[in-house]
Amino acid sequence: MAEAPVLEDTERTTGRVALRKNIAAAMALSGAVRSTLGPKGLDKLLLDDQGRTLVTNDGVTVLETARVEHPVARMLIDASSAQDRVARDGTTSAVVIAAELLRNAWHLVLQGIHPSTIVRGYRLAESEAMTHLESIAFEGSDEELVTAVHSSLAGKSSRGVQERLAHLAMEAARCVERTVDGTTEVDPTRVSTVHAIGRPATDSEIIEGLVLQKRRAHPDMPRLVENGSIALLDGGLERRKMRSDVTFQATSPEVLQDLRRREVQRLMEDVDAVEAAGVQVLAVSGAIDDEAHRRLLDAGIQAFRRVPSSDLDLLSLATGAKVLHHVDALQPEVCGNVIESRAHMIGDLHHWTVRGEGPAATLIARGSGDEITEETSRCFDDALGVAAHLRKDRRLLVGGGAAHVHLARHLRRFAEATPGREQLAIDAFADALEVIPRALAENAGLDPIYALLDVTAAQAEASEDAARIGLHLDLREPTDLGQAGVLEPLNVIMPTVSGATEAASAVLRIDDVLWARLEAQIPDDIQAQLDAMGEQDA
Numbered sequence: 001m002a003e004a005p006v007l008e009d010t011e012r013t014t015g016r017v018a019l020r021k022n023i024a025a026a027m028a029l030s031g032a033v034r035s036t037l038g039p040k041g042l043d044k045l046l047l048d049d050q051g052r053t054l055v056t057n058d059g060v061t062v063l064e065t066a067r068v069e070h071p072v073a074r075m076l077i078d079a080s081s082a083q084d085r086v087a088r089d090g091t092t093s094a095v096v097i098a099a100e101l102l103r104n105a106w107h108l109v110l111q112g113i114h115p116s117t118i119v120r121g122y123r124l125a126e127s128e129a130m131t132h133l134e135s136i137a138f139e140g141s142d143e144e145l146v147t148a149v150h151s152s153l154a155g156k157s158s159r160g161v162q163e164r165l166a167h168l169a170m171e172a173a174r175c176v177e178r179t180v181d182g183t184t185e186v187d188p189t190r191v192s193t194v195h196a197i198g199r200p201a202t203d204s205e206i207i208e209g210l211v212l213q214k215r216r217a218h219p220d221m222p223r224l225v226e227n228g229s230i231a232l233l234d235g236g237l238e239r240r241k242m243r244s245d246v247t248f249q250a251t252s253p254e255v256l257q258d259l260r261r262r263e264v265q266r267l268m269e270d271v272d273a274v275e276a277a278g279v280q281v282l283a284v285s286g287a288i289d290d291e292a293h294r295r296l297l298d299a300g301i302q303a304f305r306r307v308p309s310s311d312l313d314l315l316s317l318a319t320g321a322k323v324l325h326h327v328d329a330l331q332p333e334v335c336g337n338v339i340e341s342r343a344h345m346i347g348d349l350h351h352w353t354v355r356g357e358g359p360a361a362t363l364i365a366r367g368s369g370d371e372i373t374e375e376t377s378r379c380f381d382d383a384l385g386v387a388a389h390l391r392k393d394r395r396l397l398v399g400g401g402a403a404h405v406h407l408a409r410h411l412r413r414f415a416e417a418t419p420g421r422e423q424l425a426i427d428a429f430a431d432a433l434e435v436i437p438r439a440l441a442e443n444a445g446l447d448p449i450y451a452l453l454d455v456t457a458a459q460a461e462a463s464e465d466a467a468r469i470g471l472h473l474d475l476r477e478p479t480d481l482g483q484a485g486v487l488e489p490l491n492v493i494m495p496t497v498s499g500a501t502e503a504a505s506a507v508l509r510i511d512d513v514l515w516a517r518l519e520a521q522i523p524d525d526i527q528a529q530l531d532a533m534g535e536q537d538a
C-alpha cells in the first residue's frame with residue numbers, strides 16, 4: 001500500500017527499530033540522573049540560557065530543566081513529575097526504574113518475547129509488588145517519621161541542615177493540619193517562606209501564622225492588633241484616575257481643581273467605608289495615597305500597602321477574610337479575624353506576622369546569602385511535602401534498597417508460580433527493581449554486583465526483619481538500615497514502582513514512531529546508547 005501523502009514530511013520507524021530507539025532514549029535519560037541517586041549521589045550543575053546556574057541533585061529538577069525533545073524521554077520526565085506531585089520524593093528512582101524495566105524488556109524482545117506479553121507480565125508483577133510492599137510496611141513512631149523526612153533529604157544540603165529542616169517540616173505540617181469531615185488534611189500551600197539573610201541555615205525556624213516581609217504604611221500605626229477585624233483589598237486606596245482613553249479640554253483652572261477635589265472626596269469616602277466596616281487591619285495590593293494615609297492613621301488602623309495578590313490569598317486562608325476588588329463591597333461579613341497581627345523586625349527587615357483562625361505557618365529560611373536561603377527553602381519544600389503525607393499515612397519502609405531487594409526476592413518466587421511467558425517478564429521486573437541498590441552502591445564507589453549479592457544473601461539468612469537489611473554505604477556491609485535511620489514513606493516507594501511500570505508499559509506499546517522530518521536527527525547520547533545496545537537497524 002502506498003504511504004499516505006500526509007506522511008510525506010515525516011520520518012517513520014516501526015516495530016522493533018522504533019522500540020529499540022525508544023528504549024535507548026529512556027536509558028540515555030536515566031543515565032543523566034542515575035549518578036544523583038542517594039546520599040552519595042553527585043550534584044549536577046545546571047546552566048540556563050541566561051547564564052544562571054543551579055547546583056542540584058534532585059532528579060526531577062535536572063529533568064525538568066533539561067531541554068529534552070525525544071517524545072519517549074518526555075514520557076519518563078512526565079512520570080517523574082507525576083511522582084513529584086503525588087509524593088514529593090522518589091523522582092530519580094521512578095525514572096531509573098522505568099528505564100531499567102525497558103532495558104530488561106529489550107533483552108526479552110531479543111529472545112522473541114512479544115512486547116505485549118512483557119506488558120502483561122509487568123502488570124502482574126506490579127500488582128503483586130503493591131501487595132507485598134504494604135505487607136512489609138510498618139507504622140512509624142513520631143521519631144521515625146522525622147527520620148523518614150530526614151532520609152528524603154539525602155544528598156541535599158548538609159547533615160545539620162537536613163536534620164533541622166526535617167524537624168521544622170514536621171512542625172509546620174502539624175501547624176497546618178486540620179480535620180475536615182473526619183479526615184486529616186494537611187495543606188502544604190498554607191506554609192509560606194520568608195528569607196532572612198544573616199544567621200546560619202541551621203537557625204531557620206517555623207513561626208505559627210503567616211509572616212510577610214512588609215512594613216506598615218506608617219510607623220505611627222499600631223504595632224500590634226489583637227482579636228481584630230481584617231479586610232483585604234485587591235486594589236488600592238488611591239484617587240480614582242480618569243481612564244487613559246478619555247481626553248478632555250479644561251476651559252478654566254477651576255474645572256481642574258474641582259476635578260481634583262472630587263477625586264479626593266471619593267477617596268475619603270472609600271476610607272470612610274473601611275472605618276465604617278470596623279476594620280482594624282487593612283491590606284491592599286495597590287498604593288495608599290497620602291490623603292488616605294492620614295485618615296487611616298487617625299482611625300488607628302494598621303494598614304499595609306503593595307501586598308502581592310498571592311499574599312492576599314494566603315491572608316484570606318489564614319483569617320477567613322474575602323479578597324475584595326472594590327471598597328464598595330466592604331461589609332463586616334466579608335472581613336476576617338486576626339488573633340494577632342504584629343509588625344516586627346527580623347534581622348534588620350520589617351515583617352508582619354498574622355495569626356488567624358485558619359491554620360498557617362511560615363518558614364524563616366536563614367542563611368548567609370541568597371543562594372543558601374534559596375537552597376534551604378527548596379529543601380524545606382521537599383521535606384514539607386513528605387511530612388504532610390506522613391501525617392496522613394504513617395506507614396514506612398526501610399530505604400537504601402532494602403525494601404527493593406526484599407521485593408525482588410519475593411517477586412522471583414511469585415514468578416516461579418506464574419505459568420506462561422509472563423514468568424520471564426516478572427523475573428525481569430524483579431531484576432529491574434535491584435537497580436536502586438545497585439545505583440546507590442555505585443554512587444558510593446562500591447562494587448554494585450557484590451553489594452547486591454551480599455545484601456541478598458544477608459536477607460535470605462535473616463530469620464526476621466529481612467526487609468530491613470540493606471547496604472550501609474559507610475560501613476560498606478549489609479546492616480539493619482532501619483536502625484541506621486534510612487526510612488522512607490510507603491507512599492513514596494509505591495508510586496515510584498507503579499509510575500515506572502506505567503511509563504515503561506506505555507513505551508513498550510508503541511510500535512510506530514512518526515517524526516516530523518525536521519526533528520528526525522537522533523541526539524548524540526541516544527546514538528551512543530544505541531551503539532551500546534548491540535542490535536543494528538534492520
Ligand code: ADP
Nearest residue numbers: 036037038039089090091092093154399400486
Ligand atoms: P529520589 O529522587 O528517587 O528520591 P534520592 O537522590 O533522594 O532520589 O535518593 C533516594 C534513595 O536514597 C532512596 O532509595 C533512599 O532510600 C536512599 N537513601 C537515602 N538515605 C540513605 C542512606 N543514608 N543510606 C543508603 N541509602 C539512602
Ligand code: MG
Nearest residue numbers: 089090152153
Ligand atoms: Mg529523594
